[in-house]
Amino acid sequence: MIVRIWRGWTAPNDADAYQRLLNGEIVPGFLARSVEGLLGADVLRRDAGGEVEFTVVMSFADWAAVEEFAGDRTSSVVPAEARRLLARYEPEAVHHDLVAQHRPAGP
Numbered sequence: 001m002i003v004r005i006w007r008g009w010t011a012p013n014d015a016d017a018y019q020r021l022l023n024g025e026i027v028p029g030f031l032a033r034s035v036e037g038l039l040g041a042d043v044l045r046r047d048a049g050g051e052v053e054f055t056v057v058m059s060f061a062d063w064a065a066v067e068e069f070a071g072d073r074t075s076s077v078v079p080a081e082a083r084r085l086l087a088r089y090e091p092e093a094v095h096h097d098l099v100a101q102h103r104p105a106g107p
Helices: 012-032 063-070
Strands: 002-010 038-048 051-060 086-089 094-097
Touching: 002 012, 002 063, 012 038, 012 051, 012 086, 051 063
Parallel strands: none
Antiparallel strands: 002 051, 002 086, 002 094, 038 051
16 A cells, blocks of 8 residues: 655645635545545644644555556645645655554454
């Protein structure tokens, strides 16, 4: 499994609007594209001094799925409506091979 990590930052006064856009339109739009091998996406948020950092963590079955999603292996996918709210963002995503997952034992 390939884990794709991307980050973008907003001004504090744009953070709530960006979060609504990200969770309400952008990520659901990514999933609606029905990219075979796109396994899911998680959105993280944290205050980072004078700005708010958002991290999107996506899981893909393989590199072919990453390339179908992004057009290549590294380019970020940032729709125009997101760019209007972002103060800055990473132009390239970072990828990791998932080599283990550890979860607590169930009840």
